Amino acid sequence: MKISELSQETGVSMRSLRYYEEKGLIHPKRLENGYRDYDESMLEQIKTIQLYFNLGLSTVEIKEIVDCDPFVFPYEQLICDEVMELYQNKLLDVERQINTLKEVKSRLQNRIEKVEELRVSTNGSKAHDKTE
Template sequence: MRIGELSRRTGVSQRSLRYYEEQNLLTPTRLPNGYRDYDERTVTTVRRIQILLSAGLGTSAVAEILPGAVDDTVVLAGRCPELIDGLAKERRRIDAAIDALIAARYVLDSLVGRPLDPQAVAPSR
């Protein structure tokens, strides 16, 4: 299938699909006229890429994870503990970013005189 059809079937822009190719996440074959040609499995691959990107991972991490994805839910095979450790580290980074945003919101609320939620506890940072 050509890039336009892949875009329609996945809901991902053609520009993004080209970017995925630049990042070595997709490897279409080229027709004699230079057009990209994707096989049917690419639809699943693009969906996996979208899931992984939505988890906050960069394309280099996605490139490492894709080979370990065993089904459409991107459940990772247990054969790569380093990858699982890396994902745990990424999760801790995201948790820290969330904590920082909550702390910032708490300070902002206090600056604008918004009543603080009595259930909320001031961040420990």
């Protein structure tokens, strides 16, 4: 498939796809005319790379995963210790973020309840004030 087709399928810009190749995150085949040719497996690789970017990983960290993770990129047969540590650290980060968001949610719910209580308790007096 052409780069434009891959871009459309994944929602990733052609510029980003070229950048991924430049950084060694993907390895498209080259046709005789020099055009890049992406096979169907590249779709999942691109989606996985996007996931890693969304998790806050750097290009260098993603490259380590690309080079070591056979589940993402099956041509590699090793799982590097660094990748496992990276996964575990990122999982801890995600768990911290979830806990922070739960706390923020709880505080917002409490404030909403207090504002609603205040509205109910002052609603009668406001309605009374407007009629005078």
